[in-house]
């Protein structure tokens with residue numbers, strides 16, 4: 322039977338109150354500023370944070386805010402123009418949202434096991450799972466680690482299959498490719514989704530998603546935007562107060 326060490330009070334998994342103590346007045350001021358500006362959704366703080374996150378992730382990265390990581394995954398798949406019945410390969414070991422959005426869009430999730438070293442897609446199993454109906458591969462980068470992206474991108478490029486990186490749990494992780502380039506996880510595939518839930522690497526005041534389209538076609542408003550998603554009955558947007566608050570977060574660790 323499991324034994325629990327007698328810590329009283331228990332040690333929290335994440336001490337957000339402790340992290341925020343250093344910059345509490347800055348966080349409070351950001352929320353007040355957003356309240357006074359009265360944009361509520363979108364607005365200058367949302368645009369500024371999208372720009373700051375893009376700059377942090379690397380040159381040429383383009384970020385589009387939406388309501389949460391699940392929406393980010395959904396509109397990333399919608400932007401690829403997949404059709405009901407298309408197969409999408411993803412990991413058995415992930416948060417439910419990854420497979421959920423595939424099924425929600427009428428696509429067929431093809432679940433592949435992970436390998437023990439990275440907790441991400443086992444490339445031999447991905448190769449075996451690819452069929453002519455495979456229209457996307459969704460690696461899930463867990464605990465700040467990446468799948469074997471060299472092998473995955475080689476396979477995807479050879480077959481012309483887009484890669485949608487689920488980076489909900491890996492914001493801030495960098496990946497060194499075999500050619501020596503070190504890039505942020507989530508900037509290697511065709512498009513990526515991120516999340517800012519309370520226990521994620523970059524916490525937000527509310528749950529927030531980031532959708533990163535890598536190709537010019539996907540950056541085209543009509544192809545990707547949350548507005549397009551809205552027309553398909555997915556209302557997804559980002560709160561101004563959340564953006565204002567979240568922009569301060571990196572300074573907890575400065």
Ligand SMILES: Cc1ncc(COP(=O)(O)O)c(C=O)c1O
Nearest residue numbers: 389390391416418489516518528
């Ligand atoms: C791997 C993974 N993908 C997607 C999501 C969905 O993100 P959100 O909770 O912001 O919708 C999560 C959140 O826990 C996650 O861990």
